[in-house]
Amino acid sequence: MATCAKFWVSMLVIKCVAGKDIPVGLLLPYDANYSYSMTQVKPAVQMAIAKVNEEKLASLNLTIKLVARDSQRSEVHGPLAAIDIYRSVYLFLGPVYGYSIAPVSRYAAYWNIPVITAGALETSFSEKSEYKTLTRVGLQYSEAATVFKHILIKYNWTNVALIYHGNPEGTPRSVCYMLMWPMLEMIIEYTGKPDVAFKRKFDENTEFNATKLLVEASLSARIIFLCASPDSMRKLMLSAHSLGYTNGEYVFFSIDLFGRKNDLARPWYDATKSLAENDRTKKAFKSVLSITLKKPNNQQYIQFSKEVKEKAKEEFPNVQYAEEEVNYFVGAFHDAVLLYAMALNKTLEVNGSLLNGLEVTHRMWNVSFNGVTGEVNIDDNGDRSTDYSLLGYNPSTDMFDTVGYYLGNKKKYQ
Template structure:
């Protein structure tokens, strides 16, 4: 009751002076302790796939706190941030967090990029006092989405389920049913007591969705990019070539380039029968010309890689193009050099990525929930209450609207990038919106051969199923089809001819052909008429046969005359 009265009194005082920032002494339960566990070095990429370090994150937290105070979300000094080296260890990282709990100097935990160090802390934090919220900008694996086991874990980059939805949506659009996964995992080198790679977790999310579709099939091949070479990639691709036209890759940018060069050597990248999808979530580089390597001894290798990349599509987390984000990035880079001397210490320029910038949204979201809790007169150290206020809400972050679902996962957006031959660079052609659960097209996809590959051609993608040509049944079908075409053509021809004759027979004005012969026909008719006239007038000289017949007739007359005369005499 006393606590409630004190908080209400502080709210009255703060509201009466809205033009000025609230003062820390009005909030006796402040400051709130945030402990950030990150490595000092990038270290093993298998443990730190998103390349988070303390040096990269410090200026992001500074800028986030500046904005929290500037926007009067919390009074100046209300949040205290302590940085600890987690050493990318599943022993050292958790131990540092436990020490802070024992010393009562932790109210929220952020970081721990090594998933095997994060999992135990996210599992036990619910038992610490009233609960300690845990924030991660990595840990996209499906297993960490179980809120019965990890009830206070908020994932500021969401989960790989959104990635799986994007891949399956693309496959459905082009009617691809067969998947072949090729990815880097140190397990391929044998049991070495190492955890699984981020590629394994990301592709597992895709596979889990594929398994819900009974008509889809999938095959998996792992390799260690520390041991594999182009010869091994060729062997893996040759195996994939008779199983699927959709080959999904996950590895470092240099390894992906080697795989695509191997695909070019086999003709798979230039045949138009295959499509390669590169899952580039961990780097999020959005490189416009990823095929170029300045250290190549000759330009021919770069040109071959460019030709191979025409068959490659890349999926990466979508980047914000807002001016606010660009200004934020400039502020962070400037602070990194001025306050922390980042470039001189590390020997390279500061590089921002989505997983580092997400710490800004984590601090902002936590500050908003703290403000609402304090305004409601509740304990800001009650992790369960704070967490419930952060889930199922949308707020304006540095990348625009940030939506957290009721499971504590951010709705993530993913970009589909393709090589534009006109611009000679990879550009965004589509993106998946996690909030709307839609695949939206913003550009044109380009395909080798001018059209997307078909699913399972008759002879296989590499024609290996038809070494002597097409199978017998294909030729039989083709012959039957041609025979049917010929028969249909003959039927049409004779049917039209029959109909034409029927039409001519029905015409009432039809005349004899002889009447169309003209003058020559008339001459012939005159000759025939003259012959008939001569025959009627008994002109024996006109015909030899008639002349002989005429003589016979005359002689017959003479004989007849004689006989009659003789009869007359005798009579």
């Protein structure tokens, strides 16, 4: 490897790449209420950096260094954090929040700096003419809609109802709204009809009439897609049970992409309710099929989760993890570092410049590798192809188990 001889000077930026550190900016909120908080993700990123520094970059005399900044899950503070460090970093990891990463990604394209995130889930981020240096290692809402399209095709369903939680006007759109919008477009395209049979938004933070929603939906469709919090889902399904809609005439789909393991296994269970009440809710949920991310279920991920938690205690002794295994965002950001290290190697193999963010970005596209989250497939648009699980009630285990898969890389439901 040649000694450091290449300099890039722009807006008082001087970066030297060979035999030097490679600073990487991590832009996430420190607020532990978010599943992609700095307290949960940073330890995993540090583990990945240590791994690639030793196994991939030492021979190149390069070392990735982490620069962490609080994005505050804000459309103001996230971009400001990026502006604060862009003169020195070679990569941004994050943000996740759509209103934060949109301006960061636009600026990064101008600065010629790669961006990798497990966020940017909204459909608009697939437009790489605008987000030229953005690579997404997580799911996309549009792909989740494609999962339902394959299910509709498989069973030849055309009349569909959508019932979902939406935030009040003038506030950020809910996750359910973001999911339902591409689903709405997909259904219209698939059926050739100008609209779906029925769609209703409700605000679960206020009192809502679940019975009225379901009765109105039943006049138009027998296939009903629901997207709401666990508490609202229980309310909706109890109402469906009382109406006699859980006797097999209707099929209910629940969308819970980021659900916790225990909640997904027993979506009817509420610790504040009596045994009789939970049993009644369980009967209602026997008519529900749930779509969620296909999560790693192997010893490697269990061990990875254990090591992440141990490392987290060093810097964040008060951090709390909701379940035994770390969440989807933690693993995805870990694998983002592996992807970046691969791109650095490929760029240098062809005597490319690590200062050319667009070149490095494109070397992360149209590739596959094994990470802690399983097989990572990045398509030629810089977006990950994600696998999903379809869960349903299994009387043998008295839990929700997998009844089908959607393989994102193969675009196939089985």
